[in-house]
């Protein structure tokens with residue numbers, strides 16, 4: 001694999017850690033029931049958001065789903081506003097109207113998160129259509145799960161994006177489940193990228209927990225999209241460590257096994273990169289500790305920010 | 318005395334009875350095999366009837382709805398569940414253009430017996446895409462029957478009756494009702510689908526409610542000081558609406574309050590106002606009052622939800638204005 005520059009490697013590590021620590025903070029506040037709204041945590045999948053978004057410019061568009069915190073953070077979203085939104089505070093990014101499933105920041109072109117499975121995929125392609133009509137070289141990224149490829153609208157969008165040559169990167173985070181349903185109980189042919197390539201898109205299927213692999217593969221695809229305006233799909237294999245919704249490990253409902261969760265925990269994207277950086281002498285344990293400390297400070301600041309936030313109020317809707 | 322069971326248990330009992338009685342019946346829908354989506358209403362079904370008759374599907378609402386309609390055309394009687402009404406928008410083409418409109422369009426040559434079970438699941442800071450109550454939408458389309466039981470007895474009896482129908486029935490249950498207890502016979506019985514029910518009689522004001530707002534209104538009325546003489550009507554059926562029952566009541570009371578926990582424009586409350594304004598105008602002593610949701614998407618924040626959904630105090634205030 002090609003060499004990735006050290007600054008970028010450190011940035012990937014930082015981005016993933018930021019996501020992890022924010023999500024763990026949410027998990028704690030969900031357990032203590034200080035957070036009421038439904039939260040779909042991203043723990044275990046951080047390599048994908050970090051690896052893809054590292055290649056994006058601020059003017060590139062991102063659209064996401066119910067499981068969007070990682071994408072928002074990796075795109076450069078303000079952690080304070082995210083945390084406040086999950087607590088449904090007035091100083092949240094959607095002013096407390098959306099909650100965890102409706103994160104947004106138009107300033108960084110993170111344009112919407114939808115709680116309807118596959119709902120934001122055609123919309124992402126639509127931002128690509130706008131770029132094409134305005135003759136801009138932005139790239140649009142749609143993040144979604146394997147469950148979204150159950151929906152007809154996904155396939156309609158893939159076809160029309162290929163047909164109209166729209167600058168869209170479809171990022172399928174295949175964590176092998178849609179809520180309680182494993183992919184093999186939902187799709188007769190489970191190789192998503194193979195099916196999409198039949199529509200005429202450039203596609204790749206990679207280990208989503210290898211952040212370097214995600215970064216380099218996404219870079220290749222994004223450069224190509226910018227140059228040719230043709231859409232592409234990146235399928236990243238991964239696993240969510242926690243429940244579909246909420247902070248528990250979801251081991252008591254019978255749809256997944258403890259050994260599988262353990263197996264995937266061993267493939268932690270953060271630990272993986274950290275080990276490689278330690279081996280190469282790019283990172284030391286004290287440096288890593290300082291990085292964690294920095295991010296803990298940031299999370300602490302966000303906690304204070306949301307505490308200072310008011311509950312939204314209206315006299316009339 | 319009859320047994321008392323919960324609304325959710327009553328639905329479950331009806332489903333088990335239907336599956337035992339009717340070999341054409343089968344269940345299909347996204348998430349029907351996990352309590353996370355359907356509470357305890359599907360308990361035991363997969364175990365007793367197996368995965369061929371209890372089909373948890375890919376997240377493909379429109380396609381799955383078409384499948385159910387096709388199976389109905391070919392002699393089956395599907396029970397198609399949507400764990401939230403919000404997810405039905407994907408399926409609107411199959412539901413409306415095909416399920417509702419095709420039978421009459423094909424000159425009545427075919428029937429589409431299908432029970433569409435649609436769950437309202439809202440509150441808890443879930444936001445606008447996880448909170449919709451779409452009874453007003455479905456009543457709009459010719460071809461559907463639309464029912465919304467408010468208590469366990471009706472939940473069971475209306476489901477069993479819905480499976481006797483040869484046209485599509487939209488059965489709407491609200492998760493806010495799942496823990497409501499009520500008397501329910503263990504036997505298999507049927508409740509009418511097209512009749513309203515007078516929950517309590519009164520002479521000074523008619524209050525019309527449906528589904529969970531019946532519970533809200535009943536509890537509010539029970540706690541009202543001075544015990545005003547208010548007639549409470551449980552609509553039960555949204556389509557057809559039992560206009561005879563409404564008009565009789567308004568002829569007696571001369572005053573009408575409609576409580577409908579969904580958006581106000583063009584929906585159930587608007588239709589009731591139309592019926593009473595066109596057919597019962599002469600009985601009205603005061604303008605009709607309506608309590609509904611604001612014409613706005615459901616907000617997430619708890620502080621906003623508390624204002625957004627109808628409360629007992631809204632009902633009390635409206636009653637005071639009408640007969641105070």
Ligand SMILES: Cc1ncc(C[n+]2csc(CCOP(=O)(O)OP(=O)(O)O)c2C)c(N)n1
Pocket residue numbers: 040066067115116117144145146147148149175177178179244347376378404407
């Ligand atoms: C149209 C629609 N149907 C069903 C749901 C309920 N639902 C919420 S998330 C989800 C699973 C999505 O799985 P996937 O797309 O793989 O994303 P993941 O949760 O695994 O990140 C489902 C079925 C929904 N939100 N929208």
